[in-house]
Amino acid sequence: MLRRSGPIGTLIALLVCLLWSPASASAADGSCRVLAPGASAAAERAVEAACAQVAAGVWYTWGGGHGAQPGPTYGQVDPTDPASEHDPERLGFDCSGLVRHAYARATGSDILDGDASAQYYTHHAAERFTAAQGTAPLLPGDLLVWGTSRDLHHIAVYLGAGRMAEARQSGTKLMVSDVRLDGDYHGAVRIDPGPVTGHVFRTWGTGVWTKAEPSTASARVYAFPGPTTIRVQCQKHAEEVTADGYTNDAWSYLPDYRAWVTNIYVQGAAWLENVPACTF
Incomplete structure (x- = not known):
């Protein structure tokens, strides 16, 4: 290896020190903290809360973090993952448990x-990003999903x-990783913790599917596992639906899902009060 000494070597060393920024150092050494400017104060606090758990060496545990209150809990055995056999003995988080806590x-x-x-479909969303956009528009505290x-x-x-900070899989501790944009990366959401704006309603029933278009034959987007708080942008008359003893042709557009749901499963009048008609 060529070894430099004397004034030239000293000058090179000084230049290296000046050009080596804290952000690049933290990205290289795997430390967990806010690595870019521009995030809201709440988002930065969420990063700090997640990173505190990473620094503490907390375990991933399947189902962890989903107790009555946010925080680490003992996990469960994931029947599809042999590595989770010790999860009931480990106090920690799964991926969404960590996000909830943060x-x-x-x-x-x-x-x-x-x-x-x-969490991705939350009505506390400020903005959403597609997989095709990559990480360029993202800020610390945004939530990436697969x-x-x-x-x-x-x-x-x-x-x-x-x-990113993540609770990745059984048998590992919470970690900092490079963002994985290959495979089934779906996109990201930016959280707005302030008051929810728009027309907010509650669904009822379980396994209620949202649809790509206001039609029962349209592609399924997402099923509500149970009663869910939703934000309705507008409503329109479309296909008539009969379900659970009700018949209605009104459908609501849900901007957080980019999908439709029949008003039969939205708590309220058959035609929701104070919600405008869709113009599309």
């Missing part, structure tokens, strides 16, 4: 209770600089 600590409110799908619109199976907290 934003509860950041906001003082349990705004992201639920699994990865429920899977399909019908089944989002993983979620992580973006740190910036192409890095």
Whole structure:
């Protein structure tokens, strides 16, 4: 190896020190913290809360973090994963449990209770990003998801600089990873912890599918596992539906799902009060 000494070597060393920024150092050494500017104060607090759990060496545990209140819990055995046999002995988080905890600590409110799908489709969304957009528009605290619109199976907290904090899988501890844009990366959502704007309603029933178009024959987008708070943008008369003893031709457009649901399963009048008609 060529060894430099004297004034030239000293000058090179000084230049290296000046050009080596804290952000690049933290990205390289695997530390967990906010790695880019521009995020809201709440989003930065969520990153800090997630990173505190990473720094503490907390375990991934299947089902962890989904107790009555946000925070680590003992997990369960995932019947599809032999590596989860010790999860009931480990106090920790699964992926959505970590996200729930991070934003509860950041906001003082349990705004992201639920699994990865429920968190991505939250009515607390400020903005959404597609897989094709990559990480370029993302800010620290944004939530990245993997899977399909019908089944989002993983979620992580973006740190910036192409890095994320995640509870990845049984047998590992919470970690910092490079963002994985290959495979089934679905996109990301930015959280707005403030008051929800728009027309907010509650669904009823279980396994109620949202649709790509206001038609029962249209492609399924996502099924509500149970009563869910939704934000309705507008409604329109379309295909008549009969279900659970009701008949209605009104459908509501849900911007957080980019999908439709029959008004039969929205609590309220058959034609929702104060909600405008769709112009599309």
